[in-house]
Amino acid sequence: MAEVGVKQGKTDWLVPAALLVGGAGVAAGIYFYMKKPPGVDPGDRIKAHFSFVFRGDGGSYILLVRFGYHRISDWFDPEEGLDRYTAPVNLPGPGSYEFDVVCILPDGTPARVYDAEGSVLSPSMQPGQEWLIRVFKDKAITVR
């Protein structure tokens, strides 16, 4: 006695699986190729946001930002070309102040992690050699 029906054959998954894996690999490759590591590029602008309390009578001061390497015991070695971001500010009297100093990273800045030094100077002081008060931020920026 004969029966009529559909032949139950095995499905060949090899080709779809290979296409799937290959496609995923290509997609991952494109993703990692296009994706940049976190950080900033030479030419980018960095905003250094200063915040402090001033209890003096008022006067003109200089805000200075330097990027480089914060050594132990608060010694700081600036990177050449990243050591002269300044902004003059006028403080009319006692109070809390906030300022932004915009720093443009020059072309050719070596790709690495930089610490930062923010300081306040009086106008007669030599930047980098004298300061009234300063603060460090380790691993402040990553240049890629």
Added chain:
Amino acid sequence: MEQQQIAVKVLRQTGAGYYTEITAIEAPASAIAGSLVQIKVTIKNKYSSVISIMVAGALEYGVSPRPAISFPNYWANVEAGASHSFNGSFNMPSHSVTIYAFSYYYYYYGFDSSWHTDDERTKNVSLSELQTQFQSLSASYAKV
């Protein structure tokens, strides 16, 4: 202790800066009494080949013997034309001070070998209340 003896000894001399030159003393313009003051003395090798350079320092503010400035790493071999920075520190007294920094080069000829003083540079650190006018300084950094 050896550094202190050297510093006090050469305060009576005038360095000529024949082989070395103190190009900079980095220090705050003012400091609070009792605070630890960090300084950096940069010395350049003016000789045509590598030489050993040593730094020493002392404070002048009317006391005798003059207190020495501590330099944890007080000597280095420096290539021709290169500069080396020595980090030092001292506790700010209740007076304004003058930092005296001295450079030495290592000389040897036959059985004679010793450090010779060479250059001298000074910098003032005043006891100022101005520094206390700035408080709670913070700085953050972000890409614009």
